[in-house]
Amino acid sequence: MYLGIDLGTSSVKAMLIDDRQTVIGSASSKEVTTHRPHAGWSEQDPADWIRATEEAIAGLKAAHPEAFASVSGIGLSGHMHGATLIDAEDKVLRPCIMWNDTRSHREAAALDADPRFRAITGNIVFPGFTAPKLAWVKANEPDVFGKVRKVLLPKDYLRLWLTGEHLSEMSDSAGTSWLDTGARRWSQALLAATDLDESQMPGLVEGTAVAGRLRGEIAARWGLAAGIVVAGGAGDNAASACGMGTVREGAAFVSLGTSGVLFAANGRYLPNPESAVHAFCHALPDTWHQMGVILSATDALNWHSRVTGASAASLTGELGDTLKAPSGVTFLPYLSGERTPHNDAAIRGVFAGLAHESDRVVLTQAVLEGVSFALRDSLEALKAAGTELTRVTAIGGGSRSRYWLASIATALDLPVDLPADGDFGAAFGAARLAxxxxxxxxxxDVLTPPATAETIEPVRAHSAAYEEAYQRYRRLYPAVKAAMG
Structure with a gap:
């Protein structure tokens, strides 16, 4: 048996698979609290990750005690970019600064102005990445910065707890702005640019390699053998790609989670930072991937749900099953700023084109279209970075809405495949790596794609209207940016 642990933004999920990759069971924790003490800030207490992992493991063990006792490998996945700062005694120095925290936008711009960062990492220095967060800590919390002995990514803090090892892997580390992405090693020059050195980084392995073994204390508490292998694992998107079998050149998926991702596997390193596409190492040796990332996907729908007081499911249900032509109301989903293609932490969302007849259904339609058009922006950025896609597979909670999938297929002008029943997300990918x-x-032989249950084709009758609406969507960003100063 093999255990996958996925540290998500809102909860921890644990999944158990057997030698044939059949899912035996899974369990999730209660919600992990995100704290927002100031505008643009997003923090979590790493102690909550351990609590949530214990909850998920307890639920999985209770439901499948015999299978759980046979675990012989553990894989880790987690949300990326978080700055988890550890002192010389492996104690956490401050709450983790999360992936969607934008406080370090000035520091990010200053680092990005140094041409070495884009040249070595293949990426823009985004405010959500780890390096500018450490620059912010140095400027604003110098006492904390002076005590930092290790900077760990969130899933690698779980690894420290599980194994006692300070280790990471390539896919997650590529999102720090310190990795030489082509060479798959830490860049001493970029670390020095943030007044750090390689001794403060975890050691690096590939995601498929052994990266520690389960400590005896935890093994005894969980009823497992001590010394069980813990795999390198992967950042959440690369882990989802492993779960989906998106590891061969040309394979791609669209993820509708809290954030939105258009992910394409590459057989070689294809950086193009000017497009704001992320060019990262994959979880497999000698493999890379590109991502267009939008910060608010289902988060945009959930915001709309909170404002209207209706559940997300009921809002999408009001649209029916048949895709409508755009109404003329446009929504920019920049609730937390945006990465691809704008790299703009300050921009915020808007509704445009509202009229007396713009009821809740029209606004819901605009929210879904706005996310679809943001993903179209990512598709155009991938094209500029040298990647052409012929189809994508949909994953994530938002993929339960057929209406939304039809909107995405039409906006991208690509067929969207739905995998056969099963859970092929990050926890499954982590278990596969284990x-x-x-x-x-x-x-x-392991990271194969699932069967396709259904394909959602673009609605050709609305192609022209969608293209017109997308061009209107594109024109709004510079206008809103100018208006916001």
């Missing part, structure tokens, strides 16, 4: 690390199996 299997590879524990057994030495060939990744190509």
């Amino acid at each position: 299997l590879i690390a524990a057994t030495g199996a060939n990744p190509a």
Whole structure:
């Protein structure tokens, strides 16, 4: 048996699979609290991650005690970019600054102005990345900065707790702005630019490799053998790609989670930072990937739900099953700023084109279209970075809405595949990586794609109207930016 642990933004999920990759069961924790003490800030207490992991493991063990006792490998996945700062005694120095925290936008701009960062990492220095967060800590919390002995990514803090090791892997580390992404190693020059050195970074392995073994204390508490292999694992998007089998060049998925991702696997390193596409290492050796990332996907719908007092499911249900032509109301989903293609932490969302007849259904339609058009922006950025897609597979909570999938298919002008029933997300990908690390199996034999249950085709009758609406959407960003000063 193999255990995948996915540290999500809102909860921890644990999944158990067998040697044939059949999902035996899964369990999730209660919600992990995100604290927002100031505008643009987003923090979590790493102690809550441990509590949530214990909850998820307890639920999984209670439901499948015999299978759980046979675990022989553990894989980790987690939200990326978080700055988890550790002192010389492995104590947490401050709350983790999360991926969607934008306080360090000035520091990010200053680092990005140094041409070495884009040249070595292949990426813009985004405010959500880890390096500018440390620059912010140095400027604003110098006492904390002076005590930093290790900077760990969130899932790697869980690894420290599980194994006692300070280790990470390539896919997650590529989102720090300190990794030489092509060479797959830390850049001493970029670390020095933020007054850090390699001794303050975790050691690096590939996601398929052994990266520690389960400590005896935790093994005894969970009823497992001590010394169980813990795989390198992956950042959440690369782990989802492993779960989906999106590891071969040309394979792609669209993820509708809290954030939105258009992910394409690459057989070689293809950086193009000017497009605001993320060019990261994949979880497999000698493999890379590109991502267009939007900060608010289902988060935009959930915001709309809170404002209207109706559940997200009821809001999308009011639209029916048949895709409508755009109404003329446009929504920019920049509730937390935006990454691809704008790299703009200060921009905020708007509704435009409102009229007396713009009821709740029209606003819901505009929210879904706005996210679809943001993903179209990512598709155009991928094209500029040298990647052409012929189809995508949909994952994430938002993919339960057929209306939304039809909107995305039409906006992208690409077929959207739905996988056969099953959970192929980050926890499954982490469990697959555990299997590879524990057994030495060939990744190509393990990381296969699921069968396609259904394909959502673009609605050709609305193609012209969608293209017109997308061009209107594109014109709004510079106008809103100018108006916001």
